[in-house]
Amino acid sequence: MRVEEQNKSTKKTHPVKYKDNDLQQTVIVKDDEKYEKLDLVLDEYEDVEGSLVTVLHQAQKIFGHLSRDVQIYVAERLGVPFAEVYGVVSFYSLFTVQPRGEYTIEVCMGTACYVKGSGKILEKLKSQLGIEPGETTEDGKYTLETTRCLGACSLAPIIKIGDDVHGNITAEQISEILTKY
Amino acid sequence: MKGGKILTTKMHLLVCTGSACLSAKAKGIAETLREELHKNNLESQYRVIETGCIGSCELGPKIIVSPEEIMYHGLTPDDVKQIVQEHLINGQIVEKFLYEVPETGEKKATLNEISFFKNQIKIALRNCGFINPVQIEDYLATGGYQALTQVLHQMTPEQVIETVKRSGLRGRGGGGFPTGIKWELTRKSELKNKKMDTKYVICNADEGDPGAFMDRSILEGDPHSVLEAMAIAGFAIGSRQGYVYVRAEYGLAVERLDAAIKIAKRYGALGNNIFDSDFSFDIEIRIGAGAFVCGEETALMNSVMGHRGHPRPKPPFPAQKGLWNKPTLINNVETLANIPIIILKGGDWYRQYGTEKSPGTKVFALTGDINNTGLIEVPMGTTLRTIVFDLGGGIPDEREFKAAQIGGPSGGVLTREHLDIPLDYDSLLEIGAMVGSGGLVIMDETSCMVDIAKFYLDFTQDESCGKCTPCRVGTKRMLEILMRIVDGEGQEEDLEELESLSVLIKDTSLCGLGLSAPNPVLSTMKYFRDEYEAHILDRYCPAGVCNIKPKYRIDPETCTGCGLCAKVCPENVIKGEKRKPHQIDSEACKKCGLCYEKCPVGAITRGESRKHLSIGGVR
Numbered sequence: 001m002r003v004e005e006q007n008k009s010t011k012k013t014h015p016v017k018y019k020d021n022d023l024q025q026t027v028i029v030k031d032d033e034k035y036e037k038l039d040l041v042l043d044e045y046e047d048v049e050g051s052l053v054t055v056l057h058q059a060q061k062i063f064g065h066l067s068r069d070v071q072i073y074v075a076e077r078l079g080v081p082f083a084e085v086y087g088v089v090s091f092y093s094l095f096t097v098q099p100r101g102e103y104t105i106e107v108c109m110g111t112a113c114y115v116k117g118s119g120k121i122l123e124k125l126k127s128q129l130g131i132e133p134g135e136t137t138e139d140g141k142y143t144l145e146t147t148r149c150l151g152a153c154s155l156a157p158i159i160k161i162g163d164d165v166h167g168n169i170t171a172e173q174i175s176e177i178l179t180k181y
Numbered sequence: 182m183k184g185g186k187i188l189t190t191k192m193h194l195l196v197c198t199g200s201a202c203l204s205a206k207a208k209g210i211a212e213t214l215r216e217e218l219h220k221n222n223l224e225s226q227y228r229v230i231e232t233g234c235i236g237s238c239e240l241g242p243k244i245i246v247s248p249e250e251i252m253y254h255g256l257t258p259d260d261v262k263q264i265v266q267e268h269l270i271n272g273q274i275v276e277k278f279l280y281e282v283p284e285t286g287e288k289k290a291t292l293n294e295i296s297f298f299k300n301q302i303k304i305a306l307r308n309c310g311f312i313n314p315v316q317i318e319d320y321l322a323t324g325g326y327q328a329l330t331q332v333l334h335q336m337t338p339e340q341v342i343e344t345v346k347r348s349g350l351r352g353r354g355g356g357g358f359p360t361g362i363k364w365e366l367t368r369k370s371e372l373k374n375k376k377m378d379t380k381y382v383i384c385n386a387d388e389g390d391p392g393a394f395m396d397r398s399i400l401e402g403d404p405h406s407v408l409e410a411m412a413i414a415g416f417a418i419g420s421r422q423g424y425v426y427v428r429a430e431y432g433l434a435v436e437r438l439d440a441a442i443k444i445a446k447r448y449g450a451l452g453n454n455i456f457d458s459d460f461s462f463d464i465e466i467r468i469g470a471g472a473f474v475c476g477e478e479t480a481l482m483n484s485v486m487g488h489r490g491h492p493r494p495k496p497p498f499p500a501q502k503g504l505w506n507k508p509t510l511i512n513n514v515e516t517l518a519n520i521p522i523i524i525l526k527g528g529d530w531y532r533q534y535g536t537e538k539s540p541g542t543k544v545f546a547l548t549g550d551i552n553n554t555g556l557i558e559v560p561m562g563t564t565l566r567t568i569v570f571d572l573g574g575g576i577p578d579e580r581e582f583k584a585a586q587i588g589g590p591s592g593g594v595l596t597r598e599h600l601d602i603p604l605d606y607d608s609l610l611e612i613g614a615m616v617g618s619g620g621l622v623i624m625d626e627t628s629c630m631v632d633i634a635k636f637y638l639d640f641t642q643d644e645s646c647g648k649c650t651p652c653r654v655g656t657k658r659m660l661e662i663l664m665r666i667v668d669g670e671g672q673e674e675d676l677e678e679l680e681s682l683s684v685l686i687k688d689t690s691l692c693g694l695g696l697s698a699p700n701p702v703l704s705t706m707k708y709f710r711d712e713y714e715a716h717i718l719d720r721y722c723p724a725g726v727c728n729i730k731p732k733y734r735i736d737p738e739t740c741t742g743c744g745l746c747a748k749v750c751p752e753n754v755i756k757g758e759k760r761k762p763h764q765i766d767s768e769a770c771k772k773c774g775l776c777y778e779k780c781p782v783g784a785i786t787r788g789e790s791r792k793h794l795s796i797g798g799v800r
């Protein structure tokens with residue numbers, strides 16, 4: 001996994017340590033740089049009422065996914081129980097606890113795209129990549145996801161790879177599109 | 182068409198940079214245009230404006246030359262060079278890139294000649310596509326923030342509320358609750374500690390209905406109008422703090438909204454002592470995280486507070502107990518976008534559009550099997566026929582209109598028999614559909630209605646938050662039945678079972694999600710019952726969408742008993758005496774279809790036997 005590799009390379013010699021009340025043990029946190037970034041976010045939002053979802057968004061941007069460690073860290077800093085953080089993470093479909101591939105391919109399964117055949121496109125991607133939605137290819141390159149309407153329905157059917165939107169596509173074009181990534 | 186115009190001496194070149202056009206590489210078009218103007222020393226005469234969505238999304242990157250509003254579309258950077266050379270320098274319209282009427286091939290130069298545009302009345306979308314969404318000067322030039330100035334310096338909160346009530350505006354988020362009355366209720370709710378506490382204004386920009394993008398386009402194309410409306414609402418109800426709750430998928434909308442908030446603060450239109458009055462109001466953005474139920478107001482408020490987005494029973498309504506238990510006004514983006522112009526022009530002006538009970542206009546997102554997809558704004562009460570055939574330009578590939586899905590997962594289908602009913606809140610409720618947020622998905626005969634019902638139920642089932650049992654378990658049972666039917670394993674009792682489950686779920690669910698979840702199933706069952714029956718009784722999908730093997734039968738009246746079918750059947754499941762009608766053992770039949778092909782008199786049918794009973798779903 002790319003994310004993990006990055007973690008290794010940025011690992012510093014001063015691990016952050018803190019005491020986790022729920023687990024009654026000391027957790028050692030590696031990966032200073034990302035935690036430093038997270039600290040900045042937490043400094044900003046620590047006292048803002050109702051900011052948990054916002055913080056988790058930022059944390060996911062920094063780490064790529066919300067590991068148990070990150071969730072515990074956020075809970076600790078915001079002074080809310082870990083269970084509540086986990087409850088929020090598991091409720092919202094955009095939060096992920098699994099590391100992601102380099103590119104996330106999102107297939108829109110909104111109505112407009114569905115009517116225009118996004119089902120076939122998903123099938124094609126599943127067979128070409130050999131993974132199911134929610135999974136990541138073995139080489140860590142692609143994560144496949146289905147999503148709800150991306151709001152560009154007039155270009156249906158749509159897939160989004162990273163930040164690029166590809167509209168009006170057919171299953172036959174998939175292979176060619178993937179070569180660009 | 183009515184739209185905002187900006188008063189300067191320069192001619193305007195509008196380049197749409199809404200989400201759809203951006204993915205069609207509109208940024209490159211704007212850049213090339215600027216380079217070309219520079220190369221040809223035309224910068225002093227023309228201003229390139231990167232606008233929000235103008236609505237005709239499938240026409241790809243486009244340039245609109247203002248003030249004539251000549252539209253060039255489907256452009257590449259090379260085409261831009263040609264347009265600069267021929268149109269801007271030589272004064273010749275470049276025919277090649279003009280809009281072409283699909284049926285006649287006739288070229289149309291200006292927006293007003295194109296039926297997609299000329300049949301629209303733009304009120305909520307008045308600025309979308311005509312101004313740079315973020316720059317406050319553009320918004321000011323179209324009369325922006327004048328309503329807020331007027332409200333703060335010349336009106337009382339009661340007068341503001343009276344104007345909104347007078348307009349008859351109803352909530353565009355789906356419920357259709359009268360906006361003025363909601364404002365009044367929230368104003369009348371008392372705060373316990375007036376010094377310390379505040380009421381809240383929330384703008385609902387969650388837009389979860391798949392196939393809808395009205396709110397997104399407004400936020401991307403005219404964010405200041407929503408901010409201005411929120412400040413007006415804040416003044417009317419007595420609030421100091423607003424939140425915009427935007428779904429995370431709408432990155433560009435968040436970006437533009439964020440920029441607009443910063444600029445509005447600098448300009449003094451938000452923040453402390455707005456326009457030198459003693460009214461202060463601030464707005465924060467909150468981003469959703471992919472849960473449809475968070476569009477429901479009580480769930481949304483939980484999410485704004487950083488919790489799981491669970492809905493709660495009403496009453497108490499948000500107007501009484503909302504965010505942090507304080508009175509809260511929650512309105513949809515499109516509802517709010519109408520407010521500033523209603524204040525400026527008056528409630529009666531707004532009422533002249535639309536119908537008696539549903540005044541004003543409605544924005545629809547027109548998608549699916551239709552020639553002109555995109556965003557349209559039409560008076561309430563416009564017929565589906567006008568929308569599909571005049572604005573939408575009809576169905577592509579010479580196919581037939583079959584149905585329109587309106588109101589998303591809470592709505593229903595409209596069929597050919599509904600083409601002439603007025604689209605407004607009450608007429609639609611009568612026939613078991615709803616205006617909903619404004620998603621309008623058009624389907625031709627290649628769509629299977631059972632499959633569509635399954636699609637929506639799959640959606641609601643997946644998005645059910647799980648708090649109440651009828652919604653969590655009930656929708657699951659319904660989905661299982663529908664899956665069975667589209668797989669060709671439906672049973673005769675299934676339709677009744679679906680109906681009784683629907684009633685149960687509608688009667689006992691906690692929030693709007695469950696209450697309306699059965700609607701797409703009930704509505705398709707009502708108008709396309711024959712399609713359900715074809716799947717169940719004949720194992721046949723009339724639209725050819727579902728992957729089921731048909732059930733073969735031999736019509737005893739037609740069969741001559743020639744025995745050819747029995748001879749070709751590889752499974753030996755056709756029996757019968759010579760010159761007597763034969764029979765197929767359906768259980769053992771492997772559905773290879775050889776007998777069907779071989780029968781010289783067409784006595785073998787496969788499911789389509791009942792198709793002639795219904796045309797387009799209407800018996």
Ligand SMILES: Cc1cc2nc3c(=O)[nH]c(=O)nc-3n(C[C@H](O)[C@H](O)[C@H](O)COP(=O)(O)O)c2cc1C
Nearest residue numbers: 352353354385388389476477478512513516693694
């Ligand atoms: C399941 C469900 C989803 C909803 N989704 C939205 C939505 O995405 N956007 C919206 O404005 N209203 C949505 N609503 C309606 C809101 O609860 C609320 O009525 C609306 O925001 C009020 O604003 P309005 O009066 O301006 O329409 C939804 C309601 C339900 C039951």
Ligand code: FES
Nearest residue numbers: 108110113150153
């Ligand atoms: S349905 Fe796919 S973008 Fe809207």
